[in-house]
Amino acid sequence: xxxxxxxxxxxxxxxxxxxxxxxxxxxxxxPPPPPHSLNLKFRLSPINPSDxxxxxxxxxxxxxPTKSLSAGQQLTESVCVPGNEGLAEVTDVGEGVTDIQKxxxxxxxxxxxxxxxxxxxxxxxEVIKLDKGNISEVNAATIAVNPPTAYLMLRDxxxxxxxxxxxxxxxxxAVGQAIIQIAAQQxxxxxxxxxxxxxxDALKQQLTQLGATHVFTYNELSDKSFYKSVKxxxxxxPPRLLLNCVSGPTTAQLTRLLGTDARLVSYGxxxxxxxxxxxxxxxxxxxxxxxxxITGRWSKDSEKEEKQKVLxxxxxxxxxxxxxxxxxLEGSLTDEQAGARVREVAxxxxxxxxxxxxxxxxxxxxxxx
Amino acid sequence: xxxxxxxxxxxxxxxxxxxxxxxxxxxxxxPPPPPHSLNLKFRLSPINPSDxxxxxxxxxxxxxPTKSLSAGQQLTESVCVPGNEGLAEVTDVGEGVTDIQKxxxxxxxxxxxxxxxxxxxxxxxEVIKLDKGNISEVNAATIAVNPPTAYLMLRDxxxxxxxxxxxxxxxxxAVGQAIIQIAAQQxxxxxxxxxxxxxxDALKQQLTQLGATHVFTYNELSDKSFYKSVKxxxxxxPPRLLLNCVSGPTTAQLTRLLGTDARLVSYGxxxxxxxxxxxxxxxxxxxxxxxxxITGRWSKDSEKEEKQKVLxxxxxxxxxxxxxxxxxLEGSLTDEQAGARVREVAxxxxxxxxxxxxxxxxxxxxxxx
Numbered sequence: 001x002x003x004x005x006x007x008x009x010x011x012x013x014x015x016x017x018x019x020x021x022x023x024x025x026x027x028x029x030x031p032p033p034p035p036h037s038l039n040l041k042f043r044l045s046p047i048n049p050s051d052x053x054x055x056x057x058x059x060x061x062x063x064x065p066t067k068s069l070s071a072g073q074q075l076t077e078s079v080c081v082p083g084n085e086g087l088a089e090v091t092d093v094g095e096g097v098t099d100i101q102k103x104x105x106x107x108x109x110x111x112x113x114x115x116x117x118x119x120x121x122x123x124x125x126e127v128i129k130l131d132k133g134n135i136s137e138v139n140a141a142t143i144a145v146n147p148p149t150a151y152l153m154l155r156d157x158x159x160x161x162x163x164x165x166x167x168x169x170x171x172x173x174a175v176g177q178a179i180i181q182i183a184a185q186q187x188x189x190x191x192x193x194x195x196x197x198x199x200x201d202a203l204k205q206q207l208t209q210l211g212a213t214h215v216f217t218y219n220e221l222s223d224k225s226f227y228k229s230v231k232x233x234x235x236x237x238p239p240r241l242l243l244n245c246v247s248g249p250t251t252a253q254l255t256r257l258l259g260t261d262a263r264l265v266s267y268g269x270x271x272x273x274x275x276x277x278x279x280x281x282x283x284x285x286x287x288x289x290x291x292x293x294i295t296g297r298w299s300k301d302s303e304k305e306e307k308q309k310v311l312x313x314x315x316x317x318x319x320x321x322x323x324x325x326x327x328x329l330e331g332s333l334t335d336e337q338a339g340a341r342v343r344e345v346a347x348x349x350x351x352x353x354x355x356x357x358x359x360x361x362x363x364x365x366x367x368x369x
Numbered sequence: 370x371x372x373x374x375x376x377x378x379x380x381x382x383x384x385x386x387x388x389x390x391x392x393x394x395x396x397x398x399x400p401p402p403p404p405h406s407l408n409l410k411f412r413l414s415p416i417n418p419s420d421x422x423x424x425x426x427x428x429x430x431x432x433x434p435t436k437s438l439s440a441g442q443q444l445t446e447s448v449c450v451p452g453n454e455g456l457a458e459v460t461d462v463g464e465g466v467t468d469i470q471k472x473x474x475x476x477x478x479x480x481x482x483x484x485x486x487x488x489x490x491x492x493x494x495e496v497i498k499l500d501k502g503n504i505s506e507v508n509a510a511t512i513a514v515n516p517p518t519a520y521l522m523l524r525d526x527x528x529x530x531x532x533x534x535x536x537x538x539x540x541x542x543a544v545g546q547a548i549i550q551i552a553a554q555q556x557x558x559x560x561x562x563x564x565x566x567x568x569x570d571a572l573k574q575q576l577t578q579l580g581a582t583h584v585f586t587y588n589e590l591s592d593k594s595f596y597k598s599v600k601x602x603x604x605x606x607p608p609r610l611l612l613n614c615v616s617g618p619t620t621a622q623l624t625r626l627l628g629t630d631a632r633l634v635s636y637g638x639x640x641x642x643x644x645x646x647x648x649x650x651x652x653x654x655x656x657x658x659x660x661x662x663i664t665g666r667w668s669k670d671s672e673k674e675e676k677q678k679v680l681x682x683x684x685x686x687x688x689x690x691x692x693x694x695x696x697x698l699e700g701s702l703t704d705e706q707a708g709a710r711v712r713e714v715a716x717x718x719x720x721x722x723x724x725x726x727x728x729x730x731x732x733x734x735x736x737x738x
Contacts, residue, residue: 279613287659
């Protein structure tokens with residue numbers, strides 16, 4: 001049986017299927033943080049699709065491999081701690097940190113910080129403080145990626161006023177639901193597309209309750225007269241923003257609903273097919289297609305002040321908690337047991353058995369020394 | 370037999386196949402031009418693919434219908450004169466025109482000016498003067514659309530320095546050949562793609578002689594090791610500009626040869642398929658896709674001074690004349706004969722029988738009065 005220390009992290013040493021390559025590791029108590037740094041205890045860390053891609057080795061950004069998860073530890077082999085997003089509580093504050101106190105809630109400004117762990121030391125500039133009193137633990141743990149993606153795509157590409165229209169596909173994704181809510185709060189109307197499914201009426205109702213103006217399926221769109229009626233919905237104020245996380249041929253149809261000088265902003269490709277765009281709107285109607293990557297390019301190019309401002313705005317919006325399930329790695333588990341648990345969760349996610357966001361709560365192990 | 374007047378135009382009264390709907394019309398001599406206007410005699414007017422689309426009614430911009438081609442004429446039915454591009458000689462100058470003289474060569478600043486005619490009156494702001502001594506008649510007649518499309522796409526999207534790389538498909542199109550020549554003059558290297566064909570070696574040689582750095586076929590690209598070798602050509606200075614007039618699935622492959630923050634600029638879609646773009650480069654590598662339309666958006670948004678500057682620069686470049694055939698509508702023909710001739714030319718173009726640019730030389734009819 002492996003030694004058990006004060007803290008625990010999920011790790012991988014080589015890329016592959018998460019259900020095969022993930023394990024857990026315990027490590028010694030963190031020493032007091034160096035100047036301008038913080039010790040953090042993670043409370044909840046989501047398992048996002050991009051985290052899975054990181055472990056598989058197919059995501060363009062990666063966590064840094066390390067041989068030491070705590071100052072007192074020297075591992076024989078480098079490990080990577082996955083986890084890009086998460087809510088942590090500050091447990092200790094280094095010299096020179098003035099804007100953050102012990103007990104504060106923070107989320108990550110640094111991408112791939114390794115949130116699937118119970119405790120880490122990070123620079124104070126690598127986190128963003130949240131207004132602890134005004135947001136739930138689940139909303140805080142899931143605030144840093146999906147809601148700002150929605151918020152910034154609505155803010156930064158087209159000047160939207162109340163009464164304007166936005167089109168999106170994959171509308172019941174986490175980002176899609178945030179888009180619906182944020183647009184509705186801004187008086188912006190949304191035309192939302194989802195795949196057909198047995199419970200389509202329930203889904204339409206659910207998204208409408210979130211604030212969706214219209215919800216349609218791609219199948220419906222393939223009918224010519226229906227297509228025309230969708231086009232008529234927006235009258236002489238046609239949508240100039242199309243938010244895409246699906247790609248493939250259906251996206252080409254959606255671009256035909258857009259007005260002149262529209263923007264097609266992609267943040268995903270769930271169909272795993274290339275994005276299809278009719279060339280005519282690009283040449284003759286000023287359509288532009290680009291992408292948005294919150295944890296990559298946006299994060300790199302934006303100052304911490306801007307990130308803080310965006311998160312503050314989102315906290316104010318009081319978005320609905322995403323549907324979720326919390327998976328706890330209890331402190332009583334051995335590393336073998338905790339690792340098996342994580343791999344089982346990864347396997348179930350791979351098989352699509354959750355259908356909702358999984359959040360890890362990694363408890364400090366019950367120490368044996 | 371219809372009356373024969375001083376001038377002749379090709380016209381259509383309804384959209385349709387050019388080989389069916391085109392006819393010719395003669396009209397009285399132009400009166401002296403009003404203030405700030407010019408009388409023009411057209412010397413050569415290309416038949417461009419977009420002109421065909423205009424006649425068919427599938428092009429987004431159209432000539433204005435008119436009931437009078439000359440002040441002395443009143444037609445019972447409105448007619449449209451096609452022709453967006455052409456070289457004209459100034460035959461008379463209205464009051465207040467200071468920058469243009471009788472005998473000057475001009476091309477059109479106004480889109481869809483109706484160049485398939487022997488003589489028209491236009492505002493002096495609707496034409497751009499060329500430096501008559503420094504350019505051939507054929508180059509002048511074909512300077513206003515294709516060469517500026519090439520020049521501006523190379524100038525306005527990515528900051529290109531000598532030694533940088535550009536990729537294009539449809540490389541043996543008129544614009545493609547201009548891209549090769551202009552890039553070569555600027556020290557910019559080009560990777561050119563064309564369709565496979567029986568005489569591919571001759572075509573490769575021809576484009577290389579124009580200045581192409583490399584010429585490949587789409588078939589070659591589908592081979593993985595070949596693809597890798599193309600990627601290696603550009604080393605650590607990957608192309609950031611892809612110029613597209615083909616669209617369809619091959620374009621998706623080409624985008625993978627691009628570096629970060631690249632631009633995919635489309636000016637055509639000869640495959641008649643939607644543009645396919647992998648979503649990854651949009652999201653993770655800052656790829657942006659847009660379109661360029663010289664006779665539409667660029668022309669509308671640009672001052673005459675800018676157009677003049679661009680054409681002056683192109684005259685300086687002494688581009689090779691496009692392969693062409695001049696079709697003369699002799700002055701001795703009746704309208705019936707001239708109309709039949711135009712429809713026959715249109716039919717041959719529709720059947721792809723020319724394989725080179727057709728230029729109309731519409732002579733003033735031999736008058737009968």
